[in-house]
Structures are given as structure tokens and as C-alpha cells.
Amino acid sequence: MTVMEQRGAYRPTPPPAWQPRTDPAPLLPDAAPYRVLGTGAAAQADPELLRRLYAELVRGRRYNAQATALTKQGRLAVYPSTTGQEACEVAAALVLQEQDWLFPSYRDTLAAVARGLDPVQALTLLRGDWHTGYDPREHRIAPLSTPLATQLPHAVGLAHAARLKGDDVVALAMVGDGGTSEGDFHEALNFAAVWQAPVVFLVQNNGFAISVPLAKQTAAPSLAHKAVGYGMPGRLVDGNDAVAVHEVLSDAVRHAREGGGPTLVEAITYRIEAHTNADDATRYRGETEVEAWRAHDPIALLEHELTERGLIDEAGIQAARDAAETMAAELRAHMNQDPVLDPMDLFADVYAEPTPQLREQREQLAAELAAEREGTHS
Amino acid sequence: MTTVALKPATMAQALTRALRDAMAADPTVHVMGEDVGTLGGVFRVTDGLAKEFGEDRCTDTPLAEAGILGTAVGMAMYGLRPVVEMQFDAFAYPAFEQLISHVSRMRNRTRGAMPLPITIRVPYGGGIGGVEHHSDSSEAYYMATPGLHVVTPATVADAYGLLRAAIASDDPVVFLEPKRLYWSKDTWNPDEPTPVDPIGRAVVRRPGRSATLITYGPSLPVCLEAADAARAEGWDLEVVDLRSLVPFDDETVCASVRRTGRALVVHESGGYGGPGGEIAARVTERCFHHLEAPVLRVAGFDIPYPPPMLERHHLPGVDRILDAVGRLQWEAEN
Numbered sequence: 001m002t003v004m005e006q007r008g009a010y011r012p013t014p015p016p017a018w019q020p021r022t023d024p025a026p027l028l029p030d031a032a033p034y035r036v037l038g039t040g041a042a043a044q045a046d047p048e049l050l051r052r053l054y055a056e057l058v059r060g061r062r063y064n065a066q067a068t069a070l071t072k073q074g075r076l077a078v079y080p081s082t083t084g085q086e087a088c089e090v091a092a093a094l095v096l097q098e099q100d101w102l103f104p105s106y107r108d109t110l111a112a113v114a115r116g117l118d119p120v121q122a123l124t125l126l127r128g129d130w131h132t133g134y135d136p137r138e139h140r141i142a143p144l145s146t147p148l149a150t151q152l153p154h155a156v157g158l159a160h161a162a163r164l165k166g167d168d169v170v171a172l173a174m175v176g177d178g179g180t181s182e183g184d185f186h187e188a189l190n191f192a193a194v195w196q197a198p199v200v201f202l203v204q205n206n207g208f209a210i211s212v213p214l215a216k217q218t219a220a221p222s223l224a225h226k227a228v229g230y231g232m233p234g235r236l237v238d239g240n241d242a243v244a245v246h247e248v249l250s251d252a253v254r255h256a257r258e259g260g261g262p263t264l265v266e267a268i269t270y271r272i273e274a275h276t277n278a279d280d281a282t283r284y285r286g287e288t289e290v291e292a293w294r295a296h297d298p299i300a301l302l303e304h305e306l307t308e309r310g311l312i313d314e315a316g317i318q319a320a321r322d323a324a325e326t327m328a329a330e331l332r333a334h335m336n337q338d339p340v341l342d343p344m345d346l347f348a349d350v351y352a353e354p355t356p357q358l359r360e361q362r363e364q365l366a367a368e369l370a371a372e373r374e375g376t377h378s
Numbered sequence: 379m380t381t382v383a384l385k386p387a388t389m390a391q392a393l394t395r396a397l398r399d400a401m402a403a404d405p406t407v408h409v410m411g412e413d414v415g416t417l418g419g420v421f422r423v424t425d426g427l428a429k430e431f432g433e434d435r436c437t438d439t440p441l442a443e444a445g446i447l448g449t450a451v452g453m454a455m456y457g458l459r460p461v462v463e464m465q466f467d468a469f470a471y472p473a474f475e476q477l478i479s480h481v482s483r484m485r486n487r488t489r490g491a492m493p494l495p496i497t498i499r500v501p502y503g504g505g506i507g508g509v510e511h512h513s514d515s516s517e518a519y520y521m522a523t524p525g526l527h528v529v530t531p532a533t534v535a536d537a538y539g540l541l542r543a544a545i546a547s548d549d550p551v552v553f554l555e556p557k558r559l560y561w562s563k564d565t566w567n568p569d570e571p572t573p574v575d576p577i578g579r580a581v582v583r584r585p586g587r588s589a590t591l592i593t594y595g596p597s598l599p600v601c602l603e604a605a606d607a608a609r610a611e612g613w614d615l616e617v618v619d620l621r622s623l624v625p626f627d628d629e630t631v632c633a634s635v636r637r638t639g640r641a642l643v644v645h646e647s648g649g650y651g652g653p654g655g656e657i658a659a660r661v662t663e664r665c666f667h668h669l670e671a672p673v674l675r676v677a678g679f680d681i682p683y684p685p686p687m688l689e690r691h692h693l694p695g696v697d698r699i700l701d702a703v704g705r706l707q708w709e710a711e712n
Contacts, residue, residue: 131487142455143487147479153445154480157452157460164434165456183472187445194440349490350525352548355578355625 029224029236033268036243037301045243047311053090053242054306055320057299060086060110062324063119064273066331067109067126071277075335077128080107084272087242087298088204090114092172095249103142103155103173107204111174112141119327120334129339149179152188152201159197159256170256172200172249178209180223189264193230198256200249201264204239206271211284227264239269240298243305270296343369387568389537390560393423395568396541397461401431407545408453409436411446411463411499420465421501421560443473447498451480454494461545467502468511474519481550482525497544498552502530503596503646505558505693507686514683515647520552521623521656527577528623530554532598534564536621539574547577556596580627582634586616589640589706592631592657594620597644597694604699613703623653631657632664639670640706644694649677671706 036042064083071079082089093114096102104111109122117139124133125144132143142158145151155173162169179185180203192199203223207214220226227234233255237248245267252263270293274281281290306312347354347362354362401407409427411419415438418425427436439446443464450460464470470477477498485493504513520528527549531537537555544551575581583598584605591601598619605615618634620627635641641661643654654675661673676694684692 130489131483132489132491135491136455136488137491143484143492145480147475150448150475150479153448153476154452154455156445157449157454158456159452160449161453161456161458164458169456171452184444184448184475187440187442187448190440190442191445191449345489349486349488351485351527352493356628357625 024228027228027231027233029222029227029234029266033236033238034244034248035238035241036247037241037305042243042305043309045305047309049246050243050302050306050311051316053087053094053246054299054302054312055323056090056094056114057086057242057302058320059324059327060090060114061299062321062328063110063113063331066328067123068273068277070123070332070335076123076126078276078278079109079123079126080276081271081273082107082110084293084297085204085206085239085269086110087245087302088174088202088239088267088269091242091245091249092174092202095246095253096170096172099140099167099169100253101140101142101155101158101169101171103151103158103171104144105148105151105174105176105179106144106146107176108174109144112139112144115139115141117141119331123331123335127335127339129341130345149175149182149184149188151175152179152184153191155199155201156188156192156195156197156262159192159199160195163198168257170198170200170253172202172253174202174204176209177203177205177207177214177217177223178212179203180226181209181217189226189230189232189262192262193232196259196261198259199262200252200256201262202249203264203266205266205268206239207269208271208275208284210275210279211281213284222266224264224266230264232262232264234264234266237265237267239267240296240301242298242302269298385565385567386563387534387566388561388563389531389534389555390421390423392534392538392566392568393541393555394425394427396538396545397424397427398430400461400542400545401427401435404459404545405435406457407435407459407461409461409463410439410450411437412439412441412465414438414463419463421557423499423555423560424463443469443471444476447473447476447481447496450496451476451484451494454496455484455492459495459497459545461497461499464498464500466508466512467500467514467516470498470500470516473498477520477526477550477552478523482523485549486525493548494550495545495548496550497541497547498550499541499555500552501555501557501560503554503556503558504683504689505596505646507689508557509686510683513686513689515645515678517554517623517645517647518652520554521653525550526624527551528554529577529621530556530595530623531621532556532559532593532595532619534562534566536574536619538566538568540577540621543574543577551577554595558596559599562599578622578625578627580618580620580622580630582616582630583619584615584617586614587638588613588615589642589703590616590618590631590634590638591642591644591699592618592620592634592661593644594623596646600694600696601644601699604696604703607696608700608703611700611704613707615703626657626660628660628664631661635661635665635673636668639668641665641669641673642699642702642706643673643675644677644699646678646693648680649675650680652677674702674706676702
């Protein structure tokens with residue numbers, strides 16, 4: 001027998017401790033994104049849930065519009081809009097119980113607001129008066145994370161810690177399609193699966209990482225397919241179908257709560273606005289594409305279902321819009337006031353106790369401010 | 379009256395004892411990292427902890443430094459006190475984004491609402507014959523990141539006391555373990571550990587009048603040896619062990635330099651952009667009129683850490699220190 005023949009005949013024998021998963025099929029996502037609206041399944045959906053989702057979507061759309069307008073007025077330094085993605089944002093917030101935790105990315109202010117965070121506090125980072133405008137423990141919302149995917153391992157660690165303590169806590173972590181290329185995405189999913197941590201990963205695939213389309217981001221059949229390699233289920237859902245996203249995320253949260261471990265959910269959606277106000281989306285995509293997605297609008301989809309089934313009338317639609325308008329007016333009123341900032345806060349929370357070096361620098365700033373007040377500073 | 383028998387102990391044993399005592403005293407202390415469980419760590423610092431406290435409190439993680447530190451962040455957010463091991467200095471680099479973008483600034487960005495009491499143990503430095511990526515001195519990177527404490531013990535007693543202080547700290551502490559001192563022995567009574575000052579205090583290890591050697595971690599024994607050798611030349615060197623690089627103890631260092639009038643900083647890491655530049659500048663700013671000579675530095679060369687067969691030429695040794703002390707004298711006399 002030649003060496004080559006020997007090699008061909010060689011089959012590695014796994015050591016006894018190695019238990020390969022023999023059937024990855026249950027982990028694989030379906031070929032098509034899961035949908036409820038526009039299908040027969042929609043008739044099964046709870047009317048109360050539909051109405052609640054609708055009100056939150058309308059409010060979310062208005063919030064996106066108002067925040068974008070505030071950016072144009074210079075009231076916000078930047079606002080990454082989720083117009084068109086409201087179904088994902090709202091569903092992510094609504095599937096969580098009081099004790100659960102949300103780990104948003106920088107684009108997910110709306111999810112934080114839908115969870116009940118004060119709209120003004122949610123925008124502190126983007127206005128620029130401080131990095132995080134709320135107490136994460138009070139709301140169980142982690143700080144909005146600007147570095148991509150770095151909040152995902154935090155969600156895993158928190159969920160793991162909660163489970164060690166015996167607490168009934170699920171963490172839901174949000175990331176974009178671009179974020180799935182980051183190393184922290186991989187490490188977080190791997191840790192979560194190994195530890196069977198009660199975590200749900202929600203990827204909002206909105207088509208672009210700033211300007212780079214998904215085709216240049218991944219060669220995988222879908223982002224949900226990535227789950228299989230970690231040993232967790234992957235689910236694919238229409239991210240503009242609020243009912244479908246809510247159902248898939250609810251299943252994943254329940255699965256995690258019951259000790260079933262993590263799930264990766266990919267919601268396919270679209271970013272109607274540019275990445276931020278600093279971005280020119282016309283450089284990388286055509287208006288035809290955007291128009292096609294406008295026709296698949298999450299609010300229109302749900303409104304159609306509600307109207308068809310007679311679950312909402314003109315007055316009901318108007319009531320949702322009025323509530324959204326009230327929220328926008330309050331947000332405007334608050335954001336049009338200049339925040340009162342104390343420069344001495346710069347030194348307040350670097351360490352539990354300032355170092356001697358920071359105490360010296362604090363005194364220096366205090367002297368500069370005193371001189372400024374007395375008008376003697378040049 | 380009974381006298382306590384002081385038994386020789388190694389720095390590694392003192393570190394193990396500190397971890398064990400911290401875990402026994404506080405159920406929220408969790409040790410995690412690659413190989414820390416069953417194996418007890420590649421340096422055996424976590425030996426026996428998994429057996430005593432269970433795998434939930436001394437956890438073998440997947441091999442992923444960003445994941446180790448990133449999940450530790452989440453655990454700290456939920457009220458635990460993770461102590462993570464980075465195994466080797468250069469293996470910590472994948473975790474830098476978590477360290478710099480989250481660990482160091484979580485207290486600040488949440489206005490004090492969410493401090494992260496994480497201890498990051500990093501065995502560092504050379505002199506053990508390690509191959510590439512096993513001997514880096516990365517303290518300058520940590521020092522340059524606001525929000526972190528950076529400490530490094532040089533004695534067996536400090537290894538215990540500083541690690542206990544680090545774990546008790548409500549802020550993240552990068553705990554640099556000079557790996558070439560892991561097996562250095564000292565008489566130490568583990569049942570009556572030397573009380574250690576809060577993090578941030580330097581200590582005079584050897585009083586002297588001619589010049590001050592400012593050093594820390596793996597270079598302390600080298601400086602003490604140099605000070606002994608210098609006696610033959612008629613120089614009486616004072617040796618200051620910084621113990622804490624952040625915060626920096628200006629008071630102890632400057633008091634010493636004002637007494638001696640001459641200062642030399644000694645460390646393994648490269649000189650350019652290294653800790654010595656910062657220390658020399660601080661000393662010069664505060665003690666200029668007391669100085670008889672410029673503050674000098676004896677550091678590693680500004681090269682990637684060399685292969686083990688050449689590392690002795692790179693590491694600051696007694697001769698190089700004595701040469702520099704000679705230059706301090708020359709500067710004073712001319």
C-alpha cells in the first residue's frame with residue numbers, strides 16, 4: 001500500500017470525550033425569513049399585541065424623524081436613524097420582562113426608549129453632554145455601545161452571572177450586520193453557547209455597514225447561519241414585520257429563560273435614511289432600491305393588517321399619531337434648552353477616589369474657571 | 379511569648395493565597411481565564427481554586443482574551459468581582475479594546491453608576507527564557523489609559539497584599555505579575571500577612587544618600603543588587619519600589635530625590651515612550667532645584683523583545699545600572 005493510499009484510508013478516530021453534534025439541522029435557519037403579516041398566520045396574532053406594536057411603531061417613527069430634525073438644527077451632534085427598522089427596535093424592547101437586560105448598539109436609542117427610557121436621557125450620548133445619560137442598573141439598559149459588537153460579550157457575562165446567582169434574567173444584545181464581522185461577535189457567541197448563557201443576539205441586517213453592502217461583509221448564506229457553528233439555533237425573520245420579529249424574539253427569550261441557551265436571530269430590514277447626517281447614501285445605493293423598501297414599510301404592513309381585520313379605525317390611527325406628536329413636542333422642548341454642564345464633572349468619576357494627579361488637575365481647572373468668571377483669563 | 383515561624387514562600391504561592399483568601403472572604407469574587415481551573419494556571423497561581431470553590435467560581439474559559447475580559451465586564455455589571463488571568467503579557471493584546479473602550483471608562487461614562495471592580499492579572503516581563511510573545515513589558519500601554527489602576531508587586535508580601543487590595547478595589551486594576559519573580563522566595567507568614575497600604579504608595583526598600591534608584595517589579599532585585607555592589611565604589615544608593623504605576627506616588631519619590639539630589643529610573647520595558655520618561659519628567663518638574671544631575675534612565679532597548687538566547691543583553695543588569703550611576707556622579711562633578 002502506498003503512502004497516498006494510506007492517507008486516503010485514514011480516518012481520524014475521535015477520542016471518547018468528543019461528542020460531535022450529529023445533526024445540525026435543528027439549528028439551521030429556514031431558507032426564507034419568517035413572516036406573519038400578509039400570511040394566514042396573521043389571523044392568529046393577538047389584537048392587543050398588534051395595537052400595542054402599532055402605537056410603538058408610530059411613536060418610534062416620529063422619534064426618528066424628530067431626532068433627525070434636531071441633528072439638522074445642531075441640537076444633536078449626530079443621530080443614526082432607525083427609520084424603516086422600527087419593528088426590530090420596538091420588538092426587542094417589548095419581549096423583555098422588567099428584570100431582563102437590553103444591550104443596545106449606538107443605533108438602538110429607539111429600543112431603549114421603547115423599553116421605557118426617557119427620550120431625552122436616551123439622547124445624551126448623541127447630544128454630547130455626557131456619554132450615558134441614565135443609570136444602566138435602574139433601567140437594565142447597558143450604555144449605548146459605539147465600538148462594534150463589544151457589548152455582546154457583556155451581555156453574555158451578565159446573563160451568565162445572573163444564572164449563577166439563580167436569577168431569572170435574560171439579556172438581549174443588538175448588533176448590526178457589519179458588527180457580525182468583528183471578533184467580539186464571534187467570541188460572544190462562542191462563550192454564550194459554551195456557557196449556555198440566557199442570551200438572545202439580535203442582528204439587524206439593514207443591508208449596509210455605512211457604505212459596505214452585505215455581499216462584501218460575509219460569504220455566509222445568511223447571518224443567521226453563523227449560529228450553527230457555535231452550536232446554537234439561528235433564526236431568520238422579516239425585520240419589517242413587527243409581529244414576526246416579536247414572535248421570533250419571544251420564542252428565543254423563552255428558550256433562554258427556560259435554560260435552553262442562546263439564539264441568534266437575524267432580522268432582515270433596511271436603513272431608509274443614511275448612516276448618519278454625516279453620510280451621503282447616494283454614493284453607494286440607488287433611489288430605486290430605497291423606494292422598494294419604502295413599499296415594505298413596517299408601519300404600513302401592520303396598519304394594513306389592523307385595518308383589514310377591523311382592529312383599528314381612523315380615530316385609532318389618529319390617536320397613535322397624536323401620542324407620537326406629544327412625545328415629539330416634549331422632546332423638542334427639552335432638547336431646545338441648552339444643557340447645564342459643570343466642567344468640574346470631568347474629574348468626578350474617573351476613579352472611585354481621584355488620584356493625586358487628578359486632584360492637581362482638578363485644582364488647575366477650578367483656578368481657570370475662577371479666572372474666567374472674574375474675566376482675568378486671556 | 380510565642381514567636382511566629384516565618385517560612386519561605388514564593389511569590390506565586392502568595393498570589394494563590396491572596397486569591398484563595400479573597401474568594402473565601404467574598405462570594406462575589408470569581409476567577410476566570412484560560413487554564414485557570416483544572417490545570418491551576420500555567421504558572422500554577424490558581425492551583426486548587428477550582429477544587430475548593432467549584433468551577434463556577436474558578437472557570438476555565440474558551441481561549442479568547444477579548445471574550446474573557448468582555449464577559450467579565452458583564453459579570454461585574456451584575457455585581458460580581460471577576461479576577462481574570464491573561465496568561466502571558468502579549469496574549470492580553472486581543473483584550474485591549476475591551477480594556478480601553480469599556481473596562482477603563484465604564485465608571486466615567488455612566489457618571490459613577492456602573493463601576494467595574496475587575497482585576498486583570500497579567501504575568502509580564504522577561505528573564506525566564508520565554509519565546510516570542512511571552513516576555514513583553516506592556517505597562518506603558520496600561521499607564522496611558524485613564525481609569526485603570528496599574529500595580530506591580532516586587533516582593534512576596536506585596537504580591538499578597540497588593541492582590542488583595544486590587545480585588546477589593548471598586549475600580550479596574552491591571553495587576554502586573556513579574557513572572558521572573560514567581561519563584562523568588564522570601565520569609566513570609568501567610569497567617570499574618572504584612573499590612574499593605576492602599577494602592578498608590580511607593581516604598582523605600584533601601585535607604586541611601588548618593589542617588590535614588592526608582593524602580594518596580596522585576597527590576598527591584600536588580601536595583602538592590604546594584605546598590606550593594608555600589609557600596610564598594612563609595613556610593614550609598616537609595617532604592618524606591620513604586621509598586622503602583624497608577625496612581626503615581628510623587629510624594630515618596632520626590633522626597634527621596636530631594637534627599638539624594640540624583641535619580642535613576644530602572645525598568646525592563648523600552649525607554650522611548652516608556653514609564654521612565656514619564657517618571658523622569660515628573661521628578662524634573664518637581665525637584666529641579668534639588669537635582670545635581672539630569673534624571674537618567676536605564677531601560678530595555680527600544681526593540682521588540684528579543685529571543686531568549688539574547689535577552690540578557692537587553693535586560694537592564696547591575697553593570698548597566700552602575701554605569702549610569704557613574705554618569706550621575708560625573709554630571710554632578712563637571
